[in-house]
Amino acid sequence: MRFALFALVFALNFAGFARADGERAGAFDYYVLSLSWSPTWCALEGDARNSPQCDPRADYGWVLHGLWPQYHRGWPSYCRTTEPMPTRFMTEGMEDIMGSSGLAWYQWKKHGVCSGLSAAQYFALARRAYEQVNRPAIFRKLNRAVTLPATVIEDAFLKENPGWERDMLTITCQAGRIQEARLCLSKDLRPVPCGRDVVQDCRLKDALFEPIR
Template sequence: MPSSPLPRLTLALALLLVLAVRPADAQDTPGAFDYYVLALSWQPSWCALEGDDRDAPACARGTGHGWLLHGLWPQYHRGWPAYCDSARRPPSRAMTRAMADIMGSAGLAWHQWKKHGTCSGLPPAEYFALSRRAYRAVTRPEVLRKLDRPVRLPAQVIEAAFLKANPDLARDAVTITCRGGRIHEARICLSRGLSPVPCGRDVVTDCRLEGALLAPLR
């Protein structure tokens, strides 16, 4: 009896998957990317999901944090580099502490350098300076800071608020994400010169929740 073609087909599919999936330890090339994603986290959501359990100082009552900088991420048109093998000297503690005002903590600044900054091709001081420029270049909707109680709303409302506050942004340059039923992040796609650009396919998909929770500032 002739052998079934199924095992051969299964083997072929397995080989294709091995070739298609990038190895976890593959090294990306610093500076070789297509655009940036500026990730802004709604701090009350992060605190409810993670920060409170860590007793994070940035989650203390009265801090008044809204959209904080999660990071500036080098991005391919499809996929992204991470943990690049950079020859740059790591940032000093003074550098990471200096980012706490817009990132919430020096620890996050260090992690973002290690995971994303190493792929920028920039030295730490320039990467953090560019991150701050990008953060300041995007107007965070002031109306969201005026909430006095938790509300549930469609994620599209947050996107519309960003578009209204930033007339130069196109709809395909802004993505709103959700996590744990909450508004989580606003992600804005920017060129190397920090001009708005369309997001890639793996970034552009918005949260589709109609009743995402948005908590007020603390």
């Protein structure tokens, strides 16, 4: 009996951190703008797929992974919506900042439908969010792989974006590499503090950071 009561209390306390599939579109608290370092994605996944994003001629650095509706605790996905799916023209129009039309389509299907916007409105908002971020130019000047503390990446973004605070940004790592920079934004794209479940600060002191190809 005591164990069952403990299990119930645990479930009630932590259920809010789980993602919720099929929620009502437009019912969320803020956005997470996720920027992915393309050389890391290529090394871990893209090269094996022969992705055009990883062609050196593409010259991708920080690409838009997605603009994700978020709750203060947890996040929605695959929401119910009456909005039509994006056209190929729409998704191909995002390749310049997302790396591929396939990613744009998937991001709409999983996250965009939860925004309460049409596909065209969502992609326009995602582009505006991406373009308002000053991505540190120093990263494009690297000509060899380096290892560094993940906080160096965070500091560079904060320096280039006055008005941001540390609790509005998190840097993630994967397989010992710098993976993403994630910024929390209000629905009108103002930087806001991130919820606890968004903060995944990489603690590595020697994270691998490869140059743009």
